[in-house]
Amino acid sequence: MMKLKVIGILFLTLMLTACLYPDDQKVDHQPTNDEQLEEVQQAVHQYKEQNNGLLPIKNRDQDTPVYIKYPIDFNTLKEANIMGQPPANSYERGGAYSYVIVDPEGEAAVKVSDVRVNQQLRSINYDINLYRNKNLYPPYGDMIFKNYFELDHDSLEEKEPLKVKSPYTRDELDVIINVDGQPLVDYRPDVYKLLEEQGISEYDGDLRDLLVEEYPMVPSYSPPMVLEDGEIIFKEHETETNE
Template sequence: MKRIKPAFILGITLLLTGCLYPEDRLAKNQVPNEVQLQTVQEAVVQFQEASDGLLPIKTRHSDTPIFQKYPVDFEKLREYNLMGRAPGNSFEEGGKYQYVIIHPETEPTVKVIDLRMAAELRKMNTLIEIYRNEHIYPPFGKQVAEGIYRLNHESLGLETEPYVESPYSGQPLPIVLNVQGEIFIDYSRDLYQALQKFEHEYEYGDDIRYILAENYPFVPAYSLPYTIQDGEPVFMEPQS
């Protein structure tokens, strides 16, 4: 097994284990920052250089949604002596973030998924499963696009419409259903703000979710594809 830059390894170990800070400042108690992301990014780049272009990623099914498809495999980084342990705020260390890679074939870039959103979706899926044990169709509410619906929260026994907190803005994001009854987070609000804030050359048919993934530490996980129409985000039409 190849060994790579011991000094670099020591720096990563000290940074990610939090041994230089008191407990209340450990990485696991902080939101993802540029230092943490850059540290993992450098380890990923060095792994790729040492393994003839391979990436340190866990195997996922081919139909896994794109932003969840390439989670960083910290065990592989440890095997190459590139990292003593995963960041303290990572899923592997009991934290609330999963480190993932976007653009794996062109410019592999490390980002994170806020797993608190997944927890909220699991809760909602449980309610939907209970509902569907007694009803033929999912709890469809108002239709917002072709084949996309808001949740009928009253049918689920909820007083208000459920939402998840945006990792980008902190604003509430709705949950939507497709015709199969699968649930997703609606990032339309965040996408609209990002389209106004950042320069871009997106055209109709492009997946504009990358404007969030490329300008923030977070990826828009658990989402449907969006494109742009008349300067605003819209759901992509389902492929036949």
């Protein structure tokens, strides 16, 4: 009888612990924070200074999307005795974020890419390729801008449009495809919200840079965007890969 009581207490303790730490607060769901970013940023700068400007990054193909083209190689930092373990929320430790470098020729700023979004797109890309193998063309929906289309979810036998959760606002964002049939995230709602919050009516250059400046996350797998007459327009598509 006493053994059953002990088991019951242990079970109750585990249940209470689970309630105290819901899914969105577990390590792999924790958002990045300034301390983690600063720690990695200092490690990158130290490595760069000690290695004649070289960066501790993994090799990626030229076609890799620009914001995830320079992932940080934590093994290199560890071997150089600059940094021990990667941050707790990093992909290398089972977390939700891949640490990357943007502007490698200049500031070499450390940011993170939401791996959950990348994994969703990889799954969608698999379905697109299955459809293309049967039909010889991607599941194009209505054209949004030149070379960009809505994703025809009916063709993919999806009951509802495919969406991903924004790493910035946690709102649902549409998945679109470019002329090559590759899935991308439509970050326009996030950018419109940011433009409104900051009172920006004119902006020269790629609006994705505005997201990178404002947030620690990068808009991986997204089309270049510019502001024209108050409207966000997708630029001529980049080559994007979901490898």
